[in-house]
Amino acid sequence: MNRKITREIRVGDIHIGNGMPVVVQSMNSTNTLDIDGTLRQIRELHEAGCELTRVAIPNMDAAEALNSIVSASPIPVVADIHYDYRLALAAIENGAAKIRINPGNMKDDAAVAKVAAAARERHIPIRVGVNSGSIAPAVVDRFGGVNADSMVFSAINAIQLLERENFSDIIVSIKSSDPRLMIESYRLLSQQIDYPLHLGVTEAGTVKEGVIRSAVGIGTLLAEGIGDTIRVSLTGDPVDEVYAAYSILKSLGLRQKGVTLISCPTCGRTAVPLIEVANEIESRIKGLPYNIKVAVMGCAVNGPGEAREADVGIAGGDGEFLLFKKGKPIRKISKDNVIEELMTEIHLSGTESQNRGK
Numbered sequence: 549m550n551r552k553i554t555r556e557i558r559v560g561d562i563h564i565g566n567g568m569p570v571v572v573q574s575m576n577s578t579n580t581l582d583i584d585g586t587l588r589q590i591r592e593l594h595e596a597g598c599e600l601t602r603v604a605i606p607n608m609d610a611a612e613a614l615n616s617i618v619s620a621s622p623i624p625v626v627a628d629i630h631y632d633y634r635l636a637l638a639a640i641e642n643g644a645a646k647i648r649i650n651p652g653n654m655k656d657d658a659a660v661a662k663v664a665a666a667a668r669e670r671h672i673p674i675r676v677g678v679n680s681g682s683i684a685p686a687v688v689d690r691f692g693g694v695n696a697d698s699m700v701f702s703a704i705n706a707i708q709l710l711e712r713e714n715f716s717d718i719i720v721s722i723k724s725s726d727p728r729l730m731i732e733s734y735r736l737l738s739q740q741i742d743y744p745l746h747l748g749v750t751e752a753g754t755v756k757e758g759v760i761r762s763a764v765g766i767g768t769l770l771a772e773g774i775g776d777t778i779r780v781s782l783t784g785d786p787v788d789e790v791y792a793a794y795s796i797l798k799s800l801g802l803r804q805k806g807v808t809l810i811s812c813p814t815c816g817r818t819a820v821p822l823i824e825v826a827n828e829i830e831s832r833i834k835g836l837p838y839n840i841k842v843a844v845m846g847c848a849v850n851g852p853g854e855a856r857e858a859d860v861g862i863a864g865g866d867g868e869f870l871l872f873k874k875g876k877p878i879r880k881i882s883k884d885n886v887i888e889e890l891m892t893e894i895h896l897s898g899t900e901s902q903n904r905g906k
């Protein structure tokens with residue numbers, strides 16, 4: 549895949565842009581004042597593979613709480629700022645690795661200039677986070693509505709404001725809850741700037757719907773080579789955002805993290821409890837550190853073929869399964885033991901692949 553080469557921006561020890569692996573981000577759903585709860589969730593996100601997380605800074609107490617969070621967090625922490633530039637200054641003071649501001653609700657240019665000066669002094673980047681829901685009314689009027697033109701204008705305007713302050717440590721997002729608008733806006737923006745782009749479909753919905761909308765929006769752009777970092781926004785546990793992000797990236801061959809499960813849709817030939825097996829295996833492989841492929845197939849039609857492609861695979865027969873490893877049939881497994889035996893084989897293959905990678 550030809551990826552658009554953008555400038556490289558560092559957030560803590562994470563490199564974004566310039567063809568680096570697409571970075572997976574999430575955002576804490578905890579109250580930032582609950583320092584222990586926020587850190588607990590950051591650790592869960594980190595374990596799932598999240599590389600950068602963002603916390604809400606709605607008031608000065610939250611900006612001060614950031615200090616304890618940043619110092620104990622295993623990953624860089626981004627401060628999410630709306631309306632009040634003084635919160636951005638306080639978050640920078642308290643160790644934020646990056647500041648996200650929304651130009652649509654920070655109307656005073658002088659305020660943005662102060663944030664840029666403070667971020668420059670500490671060498672931390674700013675994300676210009678444009679949202680279709682908060683484009684300034686004058687910009688909406690000028691471009692005849694909330695559309696790709698008004699979104700891109702808002703982003704470029706904010707970028708130019710930062711550049712006038714001699715600040716270029718910038719990452720840009722231009723999110724919408726409508727994947728079509730989001731795709732069109734990022735395409736247009738990508739033609740005009742070479743700052744790294746943070747992709748997301750905002751307010752995408754619940755885990756079920758939101759994953760689909762995000763996969764369409766984020767996946768379409770990534771497939772065109774656009775995008776340096778992503779967040780899948782879901783109404784649910786943010787850990788699911790991280791799993792979904794990797795699923796999108798793995799589907800496009802952009803990141804390899806965790807076990808990839810392929811399973812067949814079942815049909816009239818299926819004579820094993822395949823759906824239960826696939827669901828159980830899916831939940832048990834979440835978070836495993838192996839970069840391997842596992843196939844759970846219903847029958848001998850496509851089963852052995854798909855299982856051949858996988859590091860470990862099972863193909864259903866008449867009440868039992870045939871286990872494959874790297875295309876070779878190994879042994880039959882009773883449907884009663886299939887979960888435990890397949891998990892044992894996954895751990896064996898995963899460990900072997902880790903050792904080979906050393």
Ligand code: SF4
Pocket residue numbers: 812813814815816817818845846847848849850851
């Ligand atoms: S692999 Fe077999 S059981 Fe599964 S959908 Fe294909 S034909 Fe049906």
